[in-house]
Amino acid sequence: xxxxxxxxxxxxxxxxxxxxxxxxxxxxxxxxxxxxxxxxxxxxxxxxxxxxxxxxxxxxxxxxxxxxxxxxxxxxxxxxxxxxxxxxxxxxxxxxxxxxxxxxxxxxxxxxxxxxxxxxxxxxxxxxxxxxxxxxxxxxxxxxxxxxxxxxxxxxxxxxxxxxxxxxxxxxxxxxxxxxxxxxxxxxxxxxxxxxxxxxxxxxxxxxxxxxxxxxxxxxxxxxxxxxxxxxxxxxxxxx
Amino acid sequence: xxxxxxxxxxxxxxxxxxxxxxxxxxxxxxxxxxxxxxxxxxxxxxxxxxxxxxxxxxxxxxxxxxxxxxxxxxxxxxxxxxxxxxxxxxxxxxxxxxxxxxxxxxxxxxxxxxxx
Numbered sequence: 001x002x003x004x005x006x007x008x009x010x011x012x013x014x015x016x017x018x019x020x021x022x023x024x025x026x027x028x029x030x031x032x033x034x035x036x037x038x039x040x041x042x043x044x045x046x047x048x049x050x051x052x053x054x055x056x057x058x059x060x061x062x063x064x065x066x067x068x069x070x071x072x073x074x075x076x077x078x079x080x081x082x083x084x085x086x087x088x089x090x091x092x093x094x095x096x097x098x099x100x101x102x103x104x105x106x107x108x109x110x111x112x113x114x115x116x117x118x119x120x121x122x123x124x125x126x127x128x129x130x131x132x133x134x135x136x137x138x139x140x141x142x143x144x145x146x147x148x149x150x151x152x153x154x155x156x157x158x159x160x161x162x163x164x165x166x167x168x169x170x171x172x173x174x175x176x177x178x179x180x181x182x183x184x185x186x187x188x189x190x191x192x193x194x195x196x197x198x199x200x201x202x203x204x205x206x207x208x209x210x211x212x213x214x215x216x217x218x219x220x221x222x223x224x225x226x227x228x229x230x231x232x233x234x235x236x237x238x239x240x
Numbered sequence: 241x242x243x244x245x246x247x248x249x250x251x252x253x254x255x256x257x258x259x260x261x262x263x264x265x266x267x268x269x270x271x272x273x274x275x276x277x278x279x280x281x282x283x284x285x286x287x288x289x290x291x292x293x294x295x296x297x298x299x300x301x302x303x304x305x306x307x308x309x310x311x312x313x314x315x316x317x318x319x320x321x322x323x324x325x326x327x328x329x330x331x332x333x334x335x336x337x338x339x340x341x342x343x344x345x346x347x348x349x350x351x352x353x354x355x356x
Contacts, residue, residue, distance in 0.1 A: 026348075077308060077337060119313060121306055121339040125347045166301055170276055170343040213302040214315050216341050 009061040015136045016068040023128035038071020042087035069108035072126025086111040104229040106186045113223040116216040127175040137178025146182040148191035152198020160206045176218040201225040274303035277345030285354040296322040304339030328355045
């Protein structure tokens with residue numbers, strides 16, 4: 001059991017499964033098929049690409065997580081082919097869009113960014129229980145040492161939302177905060193870098209919210225922030 | 241003779257007006273208020289071929305209104321009225337959702353349009 005928790009990806013997958021099962025009674029069979037299809041195609045794509053390059057198979061935990069996130073955020077009322085296409089886009093983006101042989105865009109978020117640009121509804125269905133998300137999320141932050149990211153995002157955005165007369169505790173997506181923002185490979189390490197990363201995400205999200213709210217401002221903001229990764233890498237001269 | 245002509249014209253005018261009134265489509269006005277995290281009312285019922293005018297308002301943040309079956313997707317800004325017009329030419333039960341992220345309860349902002 002302890003071995004299971006040693007790899008944080010296992011814990012993330014367990015959390016996503018739990019959130020999925022919690023949401024099922026409130027939805028219908030289409031929701032179940034939607035999520036499972038998204039995960040399946042993310043896994044197939046990752047395995048196919050990896051096998052082509054390395055002639056080996058492996059358990060694609062990252063792809064499972066990506067599949068859950070993409071399928072769990074895009075509205076399952078959208079045409080069914082979208083839960084096939086966008087997980088494929090996410091995994092392809094991870095393998096194709098690289099600098100110095102490393103991907104710098106959060107794969108799931110990249111696919112969601114493309115989806116929101118095309119006015120595809122993001123319903124965030126997998127954000128089914130914020131209390132479980134917050135408890136698990138704080139554990140992830142502790143394990144991954146992402147306090148800078150969380151503070152850098154939460155504080156400025158909360159202040160800006162309060163100035164606008166909006167309750168930040170109702171407005172902030174806890175799923176985004178604790179699952180997407182702190183994704184290890186593309187969010188950088190170190191408290192200061194995390195603080196800057198989080199602040200950029202916070203401010204860009206707020207600007208999108210004010211000026212073009214028809215686009216999902218969290219997804220858009222994180223995409224903009226990911227684009228700053230090459231510059232942040234140079235400034236901090238540390239690997240992500 | 242002149243009086244007869246006037247009476248004839250008035251009669252024609254009345255007939256024309258009554259035809260126009262009968263031919264004019266019935267406009268069903270529906271007011272929907274969006275707030276974190278619900279639509280009020282969440283169920284709208286209209287008849288087939290009703291000309292529906294939906295007046296959408298938000299009490300707090302920007303929401304969205306997406307009715308896939310009628311290809312409607314619009315944002316609802318706080319303190320502004322969003323008006324959408326369409327003809328309910330399809331019978332059935334059609335879901336609508338909030339299409340602009342409005343907070344942690346966004347996923348539960350749904351409603352139903354029933355066309356009888």
